[in-house]
Amino acid sequence: MINLDKIQHVAVLGAAGKMGSGILYLNTLYLSQLALKPENCNRTFTIYAIDQSHERLQALMLYIKSLLQKWAEKNIIALRALFAERDDLIENREVIQAFIEAALALIVPSTRLESAYDATLIFEAVIENIEVKTALFSKIKENNPLNPWFLSNTSSIPIDELNKKARLDGNIIGCHFYNPPAVQKLIEVIELKDGNKQLSEYVYQFGKELGKIMVPANDIAGFIGNGFFMRDLLFGIEKLKQFKNKFSFSESVLLVDTLTRDFMLRPMGIFQLMDYVGIDVCSFILKVMNNYLSENLHSELLISLMEKHVKGGQNADGSQKPGFFTYQKGRIETVYNFDKSMYEPIEQLLPKVQEYLGGLPENQSWRSISRNKEKSELLSGFFRKMTQSNTAGCQLGMEYMRQMKTIGKNLVTQGVTNSDEHVNTVMITGFHHLYGPINEYC
Amino acid sequence: MNKKVYMVAGYNTVSMGTGRSEFNPKKPRPGLEHYIQEAGKATLKKIGGAKNVDESVIGNFMAARFNNQGHLAAMIPSIDPGLQYKPSIRVEGACASGGLALISGIKSVLAGTADVVLAVGVEVQNTVKAMYGADHLALAGWQKNRKKGHAYFFPGEFSDRAKAYYEKYGEEYTRKGLATWYKNAIENARLCPTAQEFENKNTDLMATGMTQPNGHIFVDSLNVFDCSKVSDGASAIAIVSEEGLKRIGIKKSEAIEVVGFGQVEENLLDDPISQTELTTTKVAVEKALNMAGISRDKLATVETHDCFTIAGILATEALGFAKPGKGAAFVTEGNTSRSGIIPFNTTGGLIGWGHPTGATGVHQAVTLWEQLTGKAGMAQIDIPKEKPYGLSVNMGGNDKTLVAVVYKKVE
Numbered sequence: 001m002i003n004l005d006k007i008q009h010v011a012v013l014g015a016a017g018k019m020g021s022g023i024l025y026l027n028t029l030y031l032s033q034l035a036l037k038p039e040n041c042n043r044t045f046t047i048y049a050i051d052q053s054h055e056r057l058q059a060l061m062l063y064i065k066s067l068l069q070k071w072a073e074k075n076i077i078a079l080r081a082l083f084a085e086r087d088d089l090i091e092n093r094e095v096i097q098a099f100i101e102a103a104l105a106l107i108v109p110s111t112r113l114e115s116a117y118d119a120t121l122i123f124e125a126v127i128e129n130i131e132v133k134t135a136l137f138s139k140i141k142e143n144n145p146l147n148p149w150f151l152s153n154t155s156s157i158p159i160d161e162l163n164k165k166a167r168l169d170g171n172i173i174g175c176h177f178y179n180p181p182a183v184q185k186l187i188e189v190i191e192l193k194d195g196n197k198q199l200s201e202y203v204y205q206f207g208k209e210l211g212k213i214m215v216p217a218n219d220i221a222g223f224i225g226n227g228f229f230m231r232d233l234l235f236g237i238e239k240l241k242q243f244k245n246k247f248s249f250s251e252s253v254l255l256v257d258t259l260t261r262d263f264m265l266r267p268m269g270i271f272q273l274m275d276y277v278g279i280d281v282c283s284f285i286l287k288v289m290n291n292y293l294s295e296n297l298h299s300e301l302l303i304s305l306m307e308k309h310v311k312g313g314q315n316a317d318g319s320q321k322p323g324f325f326t327y328q329k330g331r332i333e334t335v336y337n338f339d340k341s342m343y344e345p346i347e348q349l350l351p352k353v354q355e356y357l358g359g360l361p362e363n364q365s366w367r368s369i370s371r372n373k374e375k376s377e378l379l380s381g382f383f384r385k386m387t388q389s390n391t392a393g394c395q396l397g398m399e400y401m402r403q404m405k406t407i408g409k410n411l412v413t414q415g416v417t418n419s420d421e422h423v424n425t426v427m428i429t430g431f432h433h434l435y436g437p438i439n440e441y442c
Numbered sequence: 443m444n445k446k447v448y449m450v451a452g453y454n455t456v457s458m459g460t461g462r463s464e465f466n467p468k469k470p471r472p473g474l475e476h477y478i479q480e481a482g483k484a485t486l487k488k489i490g491g492a493k494n495v496d497e498s499v500i501g502n503f504m505a506a507r508f509n510n511q512g513h514l515a516a517m518i519p520s521i522d523p524g525l526q527y528k529p530s531i532r533v534e535g536a537c538a539s540g541g542l543a544l545i546s547g548i549k550s551v552l553a554g555t556a557d558v559v560l561a562v563g564v565e566v567q568n569t570v571k572a573m574y575g576a577d578h579l580a581l582a583g584w585q586k587n588r589k590k591g592h593a594y595f596f597p598g599e600f601s602d603r604a605k606a607y608y609e610k611y612g613e614e615y616t617r618k619g620l621a622t623w624y625k626n627a628i629e630n631a632r633l634c635p636t637a638q639e640f641e642n643k644n645t646d647l648m649a650t651g652m653t654q655p656n657g658h659i660f661v662d663s664l665n666v667f668d669c670s671k672v673s674d675g676a677s678a679i680a681i682v683s684e685e686g687l688k689r690i691g692i693k694k695s696e697a698i699e700v701v702g703f704g705q706v707e708e709n710l711l712d713d714p715i716s717q718t719e720l721t722t723t724k725v726a727v728e729k730a731l732n733m734a735g736i737s738r739d740k741l742a743t744v745e746t747h748d749c750f751t752i753a754g755i756l757a758t759e760a761l762g763f764a765k766p767g768k769g770a771a772f773v774t775e776g777n778t779s780r781s782g783i784i785p786f787n788t789t790g791g792l793i794g795w796g797h798p799t800g801a802t803g804v805h806q807a808v809t810l811w812e813q814l815t816g817k818a819g820m821a822q823i824d825i826p827k828e829k830p831y832g833l834s835v836n837m838g839g840n841d842k843t844l845v846a847v848v849y850k851k852v853e
Contacts, residue, residue, distance in 0.1 A: 076573045076593040077658065090589050091577040
């Protein structure tokens with residue numbers, strides 16, 4: 001059993017950010033249900049939502065309210081049971097309203113780090129920068145008399161680095177959520193070798209209660225998710241060179257993106273995924289990983305793009321900013337021409353790319369298969385035909401598949417994880433792939 | 443009855459909601475007034491306009507909650523300026539509000555205060571999400587039972603009836619009956635262009651109907667396919683005397699005759715007398731058949747209030763077509779299908795056509811008017827000469843307000 005004294009005052013650092021807001025929501029959901037249990041009626045639970053501006057914190061509260069409302073509406077049967085003793089709450093509307101109000105009342109928005117000095121549990125979701133993270137941790141550690149536990153959402157920095165630099169005495173764990181945390185099922189958990197066991201127990205219980213899929217990863221920079229994704233994107237970028245003589249830059253980008261989406265049955269191509277995550281974020285993660293690993297993980301292209309202010313990422317309303325592509329209602333509209341520093345309409349580039357790649361082995365897509373109950377049969381059939389085809393698209397696709405398998409296998413041999421299964425789970429749940437990279441299709 | 447009463451010139455709007463391809467919950471949709479006006483105007487057009495109407499009646503259950511709108515009788519003149527300053531009343535009896543509108547019109551004609559009554563039923567429910575709609579609909583139950591009731595109150599009430607039936611007669615046996623009821627409903631709805639399930643393309647309805655209920659996400663003993671739809675819609679029909687028919691210039695053969703009705707109430711504060719019997723339905727139907735002076739074997743078709751599949755099964759028993767516990771078998775064996783001994787709900791009923799609650803009673807009358815006058819289009823069934831009658835059963839709440847009407851084809 002987790003000691004509730006240890007988890008009843010939570011602080012979320014970077015609460016108004018893309019990841020922080022989701023983490024705040026999950027904490028609110030978790031603690032509000034604990035708070036509603038009769039045995040906890042004399043406890044006060046608190047969640048400090050800490051971020052830099054009042055304006056963002058106000059918008060955050062509205063966002064959290066809308067998420068809580070959706071959750072409550074979906075879980076009305078369970079909620080009525082939770083509120084069974086409250087004779088004043090009769091209709092669903094009243095129960096939902098009461099739940100939202102009680103949950104929001106737990107949150108204390110704050111622009112001051114000092115609020116975290118009263119917390120027993122510190123969730124961190126600030127910028128992926130070791131100096132910034134350790135500075136915050138150290139300050140809290142020095143000033144917080146409660147000897148708090150720390151949970152970092154870092155997707156690439158080794159947890160032990162944070163532990164040592166901030167002198168946290170092993171009271172830290174990696175708890176890497178996927179975007180958006182409110183919806184995404186995956187959490188990568190990175191425990192220290194001699195870390196706090198109670199903290200680990202808490203993380204797993206927290207995840208379980210919220211219906212998350214927890215995958216343990218070892219404490220090696222990038223862990224499983226970025227360990228795979230960064231090598232995947234570097235391979236995609238490397239591939240561009242192969243087409244240098246036959247195709248323009250924009251044509252090559254479109255070609256590799258189409259290949260990785262349509263021939264590999266992924267929800268988006270590798271360059272679109274970089275846009276989604278943010279070219280700046282990808283570049284940043286590569287830099288962090290490069291610091292800790294002997295392998296050369298570096299892309300000149302991404303750095304040059306950032307110099308040209310081509311950064312991708314998303315606007316506050318969830319729409320995509322220009323990156324390798326620009327988008328209209330989620331669909332690629334234009335492709336970046338690196339030499340001319342301008343975007344070209346996709347229609348001008350697509351015919352040549354399609355002619356080169358040739359047709360798909362079967363008329364299937366990520367969407368069509370993901371909705372089908374016979375998923376594994378369809379995938380086997382698709383990739384079997386792909387191995388038998390001589391078109392450039394199919395051959396490149398198989399080469400890509402083999403490379404992905406190698407990347408996946410290397411994560412196991414390098415000790416990032418102890419199991420093929422974990423690699424596959426992360427790619428399937430965290431990246432919405434239909435199949436894991438370590439498979440029998442190639 | 444002291445004089446002849448007819449119904450004529452029926453009209454149903456589309457039953458709008460999930461299932462219709464034009465339905466988009468994220469976009470603005472027509473409101474209450476649109477449906478009232480569409481149905482009202484259509485009926486007026488067939489009877490020579492508003493000048494022929496003596497009075498109107500509108501049945502609606504819960505516009506005050508679903509649409510923030512009360513005072514519906516005063517919306518009647520919005521159908522046509524010719525209805526301005528003429529009598530109009532609004533009636534409410536939960537999901538039997540439409541049936542009450544019919545009764546009100548019939549009584550006006552019988553009383554001689556009107557020769558032509560415009561009866562409208564309406565409900566627009568897709569204004570709120572299902573769990574809030576459940577709150578609104580729960581007002582058809584005794585308010586003091588709401589707290590202990592299910593989040594989805596009425597599905598919960600009828601789930602309890604299904605559970606009792608399971609326990610008494612066997613689960614697999616019952617489930618087959620419920621699934622067959624669902625299958626018939628959808629197959630019939632596919633023949634009626636205004637039905638909410640008109641475009642349903644499911645190729646294995648029986649398998650869908652057999653879906654195991656899951657109490658974690660819905661109710662314990664019914665699946666979502668056992669439930670009628672959340673619908674927006676209106677229906678209208680003219681209730682007229684012989685003089686009225688002359689005034690509107692419509693031949694008797696274009697009308698159906700009301701030959702009997704039963705409208706009864708059971709104490710709302712009481713729990714059901716038996717979970718496996720629709721006691722009030724039984725009383726109302728007996729009254730209606732007695733007044734009509736016919737036995738049930740003269741009926742060519744029945745429109746019954748299948749708000750849930752279990753209500754359909756229980757109705758076959760309450761109407762006397764099957765003995766207690768044999769309703770599920772009666773349905774499974776195909777007796778209620780459109781080619782069976784007694785076709786039920788030939789355009790899909792509440793499960794297939796839709797259930798705009800306050801409109802349903804009027805919709806049933808319109809469907810029977812179409813069937814008995816040969817206007818049912820693709821959904822037309824054969825009306826044997828020796829069986830010229832149709833019966834409608836409209837239920838409010840959990841078998842509390844009942845309206846049963848017997849109609850006769852006019853030669």
